[in-house]
Amino acid sequence: EVASYYASRGMTVFDGLQEIWQKYGVAYEITRAIEMPGIGGQKKMAELMSKLRNEHLTEIGGSKVLKIQDFLQKETIENGKKTPLEGFPESNVLKYFLDDETWVALRPSGTEPVIKAYVGVNKKDIATAEKAAEDYQKALADLLK
Structure with a gap:
């Protein structure tokens, strides 16, 4: 139906997508694996996650951290207050929400360093979205060194 709609307007589906982006903006996501090589890789990952969990970041890449979700501790930290994080399984994940509508999440791999x-x-x-994500x-890579 979408293809038919845009074809009736003399447009491709990609043209339609660009029209939507122009009107509403672009939501863009990327994932990267930050290597922790060597025998101490697993230990370093555990130490980094523990440090991040205990020493809450206030800024990432020049943007202010507004809220943190800790899926292992099952809590949300916002304005210095902790509230329960419900409806999600327990997992070693930290998710940060920033003041420019960006979110970042960190999760150690269970199978590789x-x-x-x-x-x-x-x-x-x-x-702009691609550059901001990069x-x-x-x-994040600099933070985890």
Whole structure:
């Protein structure tokens, strides 16, 4: 139906998607594996996650952290207050919500010595969104060194 609708307007589905992006902006997500090589990789990942869990970040990549969801402790931290995080399974994941409508999440892999870094941005166009997501990925990689 979508293809038919846009065809009736002389447009492709991609043209329609670009029209939607122009009106509402772009939601863009990327994932990257940040390697923690060597024998100490697993230990380093555990230490980093523990440190992040105990020393709450206030800024990532120049943006202020507004809220943190800790899926292992099953709590949300916002404005210095902790509230229960319900409706999600327990998992070693930290998710940060930033003041520019970006979110980032960190999760150690259970099978390889990497921390998965997920980034979701909302920007006015795809080029801006891609650049912002890459910038946040770089900030996360630097943070986890």
